[in-house]
Amino acid sequence: MAKIEVSNIYKIFGPRPQRWLExxxxxxxxEDLLARSGHTLGLRxxxxSIEEGSIYVIMGLSGSGKSTLIRHFNRLIExxxxxxxxxxxxxxxxxxxxLERFRQQKMSMVFQRFGLFPHRCVLDNVAYGLKVQGVARPERxxxxxxxxxxxxxxxxEKQYPHQLSGGMQQRVGLARALATDAEILLMDEAFSALDPLIRREMQDQLLQLQSQLNKTIVFITHDLDEALRLGNRIAILKGGELVQEGTPEDILLAPADDYVQAFLQDVNRGKVLNAVHACNAPRFSPTTRSRPAHVVERMAQQGLRFAPVLDGKRLCGVLTREAAERALQAGARDVSQYVEAMASVPASAGLDxxxxxMLHSTAPLAVTDENDEFVGVLSRRKVVELIRPTLPAEAGVSGDAVEAAGETGGSAPEDERDRPAGAQRSAA
Incomplete structure (x- = not known):
């Protein structure tokens, strides 16, 4: 694995770039630089900072500088x-x-148009980088x-590139890049020449391999859906300048400007955002051993209709205010016998x-992590706010209908449903 840091990179194309750097x-x-000097500003x-073991996506429209930037990492462009x-x-x-050794050992590239040698069989194409490194034939x-x-x-193995489909050729290119055991993969529009179905399969293949190999991958694309699906972090370029950088959630929830917003207009938020983005940390979480008097007092003070009940960090169920009052009236020592089952969704569940x-039940929903530990309570209002841009097209129902369901569900007082989520975020 490897970490990449690029700082204050400028690229000016032309015969005297240093003269126009200032x-x-x-x-x-x-535009002014080109008009006055005949030089083209590639990057400004x-x-x-690209963390080791991550998939870092650089995206933008044609001419934004994304392919120019990735070629700086191994100095294919100075x-x-x-x-x-x-x-x-x-x-x-x-x-x-x-620099030659650095390129051979540290970084491998996967190109948009596959970059295979037509006169070499598949096995020899994959082994080519190892041959350049001087690895003996049996080992390579x-x-x-x-x-x-x-x-x-x-x-x-003995087929030639022209005998393979486009998706298969790209798999050969990916195998060639992986065979050198380089710590960094530079993937320049690697899947953009493929049809949508094969492209999706290649994305699945990359994610599966990454879960095993934990490489540092820099992935170039102009497709935001692809960026959101693959990237741990995303950088968006426009005209050679960095417009926004952050996690997929950062980009989706807080676009920096109209340029970024234009990328987002057709994104299905329900497939990108998950339950954690729409959950609130509870104000009060009693345990099964909590005294009824204490629970009733706290719930009354905070205007709560229910509270999740925990055993350590795990969810035991839900306690309504009415049930807590019954426990108090019955003289119960604790609330353990008055806790009801509470439905839950995993933190990774998409908002769709x-x-x-939500549409099948008005009961409160808890959110739990991969260890079945309690994360928070789903905010119905927050789900509506997050998914509303795609709701009519994707779900066939109105946002108002879902919001109404949230009101009748009564998972918490209205002010609690509206407040910002305080729950922990899941890993991207």
């Missing part, structure tokens, strides 16, 4: 100014031979065979799934 730093527009003051570090290596300080063929099996191409549960 103008770019001072904010001269791309880009700084990114920056006009700026710094590039991979772990403790100052990439800008590497000489020709050091063994490793190439292993990675062909990993991407589902066992039995195609949550919405389906």
């Amino acid at each position: 103008a770019a730093r001072s904010g001269m527009s791309r 003051d880009i700084s990114l 920056p006009t100014a700026g710094q590039i570090r991979v772990d403790d290596v100052d990439v800008m300080s590497l000489g020709t031979r050091e 063929e063994r490793r190439a065979q292993h990675w062909l099996e990993q991407v589902g191409l066992e039995g195609y 799934e949550v919405l389906g549960r």
Whole structure:
């Protein structure tokens, strides 16, 4: 694994880029720079920190600078100014031979148009990077065979690229990149030439492999759905400048400007956001051993109609105010016999799934994590607010109808349903 840091990267294309660097730093527009100097501003003051073991997506429209930027990481394109570090290596300080070794050992690339050698069979294509590294034939063929099996191409070793479908060719390209055991994969529009079904399959393949390999992957795309599905973090470029950077949730919930918002207009939020985004931490969580008098007092003070009951960090059920009052009237020592079952959804459940549960029941819903520990209580109002942009098209019901269900469900007083969620967030 490896961490990538790029700082204050500028790229000006033309015969005298250094002469116009200060103008770019001072904010001269791309159009003015081209008109006055004949030089093209490729990148302006880009700084990114890419965590090891993550999938980092760089996206933007054609001409935004995303492919230019990724080629700076291994200096296939030299920056006009700026710094590039991979772990403790100052990439800008590497000489020709050091840079060649760095490219061979540290980074592999997967290209949009596959980049396969038409005169080499599939096995030799996958083994090519190992051949360049000087690995002996038996070992490189063994490793190439292993990675062909990993991407589902066992039995195609002696075929040639023209005999394979586009999706199969891209799998060969991915196997070739993985065979060198490089810590970083640079994937430049790797799936954009594929039809939608094959593209989805390749995304699944990448996510499956990443769960096993934990590589540092930099993925270039112009497709926001792909970015949201794959990326741990996303950087959006426009005209060679960084417009917004953050988690998929950051981008979706707080777009920086109209340019980013335009990308989001057709996104199905219900498939991107999950239950954690729509849950509130409870104001009061008694245990099964809590005294009825204490519970009744706290619920009355805070205007609560119900409270989740916990045993340590795990959810035991739900206690209504009426049940707590019955326990008090009966002289019960604790509330354990008055706790009712409480339905729950996993924190990873998409809001489209949550919405389906909401429409079939007005009962409160708890949210639990992968260890079955309590995270919070689902806020019906928050679900509506988050999913409303796609609700009519995706669910066939009105937002008002769901909101009304939330009101009659009575999961908490209205002010509690409306307040910001205080629950922990799930990993992206």
